[in-house]
Amino acid sequence: MTPEELAAAADPATLGNYLSALPEPPHHHGPLTSVRHDVFQGHHIMIRTTYEVTVDGAPLNAPLVVSDDGQVHSHALPTYEFLSATETIRALIGNFPDDFPGGVRPADDVHDRNLPHHVHRTGDEGGS
Amino acid sequence: MAVVRRNIITNPAVRDAFIEGVLRLKREDSTLKTTAFGIPGPPTPVRTYDLFVIWHYKAMMTPVPPNGDTDIRNAAHRGPVFLPWHRFMLSLLEAHLQRVLGDPGFGLPYWDWSIDGSLPAPETALIWKPDFMGGQGDPVSDGPFAFNPADPNGFRVRLDSGPNVNLRQTDRGLRRAFASGSPTLPNALDVGAAFNTLPAPFGDPDLATYDFAPWLANSRGFRSRLEGFTGTGLHNQVHRWIGGDMAPASSPNDPVFYLHHANVDRLWEGWMNRHGRTYLPSMAESADLLGHRIDDPLISPLGAGATPRTTLDNTALFTYDVVP
Numbered sequence: 001m002t003p004e005e006l007a008a009a010a011d012p013a014t015l016g017n018y019l020s021a022l023p024e025p026p027h028h029h030g031p032l033t034s035v036r037h038d039v040f041q042g043h044h045i046m047i048r049t050t051y052e053v054t055v056d057g058a059p060l061n062a063p064l065v066v067s068d069d070g071q072v073h074s075h076a077l078p079t080y081e082f083l084s085a086t087e088t089i090r091a092l093i094g095n096f097p098d099d100f101p102g103g104v105r106p107a108d109d110v111h112d113r114n115l116p117h118h119v120h121r122t123g124d125e126g127g128s
Numbered sequence: 129m130a131v132v133r134r135n136i137i138t139n140p141a142v143r144d145a146f147i148e149g150v151l152r153l154k155r156e157d158s159t160l161k162t163t164a165f166g167i168p169g170p171p172t173p174v175r176t177y178d179l180f181v182i183w184h185y186k187a188m189m190t191p192v193p194p195n196g197d198t199d200i201r202n203a204a205h206r207g208p209v210f211l212p213w214h215r216f217m218l219s220l221l222e223a224h225l226q227r228v229l230g231d232p233g234f235g236l237p238y239w240d241w242s243i244d245g246s247l248p249a250p251e252t253a254l255i256w257k258p259d260f261m262g263g264q265g266d267p268v269s270d271g272p273f274a275f276n277p278a279d280p281n282g283f284r285v286r287l288d289s290g291p292n293v294n295l296r297q298t299d300r301g302l303r304r305a306f307a308s309g310s311p312t313l314p315n316a317l318d319v320g321a322a323f324n325t326l327p328a329p330f331g332d333p334d335l336a337t338y339d340f341a342p343w344l345a346n347s348r349g350f351r352s353r354l355e356g357f358t359g360t361g362l363h364n365q366v367h368r369w370i371g372g373d374m375a376p377a378s379s380p381n382d383p384v385f386y387l388h389h390a391n392v393d394r395l396w397e398g399w400m401n402r403h404g405r406t407y408l409p410s411m412a413e414s415a416d417l418l419g420h421r422i423d424d425p426l427i428s429p430l431g432a433g434a435t436p437r438t439t440l441d442n443t444a445l446f447t448y449d450v451v452p
């Protein structure tokens with residue numbers, strides 16, 4: 001790749017037209033199901049996990065998957081790995097304030113708004 | 129002529145050019161409307177800067193393999209192509225910045241977060257001062273990207289992705305929430321450990337190899353360590369520490385994204401200086417890895433002209449002032 005090739009591609013329409021021609025991303029409808037397989041003492045184990053989550057009574061359709069090591073991941077927060085689904089939902093609420101109106105939000109301490117277990121550098125809550 | 133990418137902290141002229149270029153791309157009408165990208169709501173003009181947000185989102189929503197799950201592996205993350213794809217994205221942004229600045233010699237600056245990660249209070253570091261990127265908040269209220277409700281042409285977040293990973297229209301200020309998703313930034317020891325190929329327990333010899341089967345987020349090797357799914361966190365941890373708009377799939381909304389990824393790219397360059405300009409997987413691997421093998425096209429407007437292989441030696445495009 002040369003600077004000239006790159007400069008020739010650096011106009012808004014080239015990127016815009018390319019992106020508009022890409023296929024529509026698959027939309028998540030409802031909860032995802034994770035399937036884990038394991039073999040132990042000659043037995044085949046299969047675990048299907050589907051999280052059914054409501055927040056304030058409203059169903060949450062955020063994609064949640066659980067990996068073989070038990071960590072929970074949501075593509076809504078792609079750089080996070082969570083130890084539990086509870087921790088995942090708390091992070092979603094903290095990171096998407098517009099999507100979870102109401103509730104009690106510590107307005108003047110931006111640190112407190114997000115993950116309770118990961119927030120504080122010091123203090124008595126500790127890590128997780 | 130290759131441009132030189134420099135440390136933003138020690139190069140105020142480059143810093144100011146980066147800020148000015150970002151603001152120009154944020155004002156520039158790409159001539160395409162939101163409807164062209166399947167984004168719900170009324171057709172709204174998309175600014176050139178926001179095309180990069182859409183690009184990142186679309187790559188992240190492209191599963192690999194095609195019938196797979198984006199949570200497991202996608203066309204830009206959670207697999208080997210993570211470093212090549214972001215390298216190309218940065219190069220195209222750099223070329224756009226050169227265009228709007230009228231300066232073909234402009235090189236994208238980088239932010240060495242590991243220095244700030246070694247401070248007792250990284251939120252007080254220079255990078256967050258008003259002359260640099262501004263601080264945290266909802267919205268960010270100081271610095272060049274502060275929210276000004278009275279200025280429709282000021283810096284605003286116009287597209288973001290929500291809990292259902294849907295891309296949608298919005299109109300608000302930038303958000304940052306330091307330490308919200310990680311109590312600390314990675315530090316110099318964390319970076320050093322990623323280069324330590326001594327036998328265990330001192331280091332990890334696998335780090336001398338770029339990546340390993342099964343080519344998943346947390347596979348052995350250097351890529352997953354730098355992406356942050358093994359070891360202490362590195363790339364992922366920086367996104368989580370900054371929080372706010374750096375957290376979702378629309379993270380290129382925060383201009384700091386590019387300074388962060390330029391540093392990630394610089395660390396990759398440092399790895400290649402040690403271990404050669406090598407990449408895995410080869411084309412001998414299954415087509416299930418389409419998009420991650422060395423000669424597969426990246427999700428990019430250059431089609432077959434941009435593959436992992438074409439990103440391995442970009443010294444004709446850019447070099448770094450210091451490579452670790």
Ligand SMILES: [Cu+2]
Nearest residue numbers: 184204205214
């Ligand atoms: Cu990314």
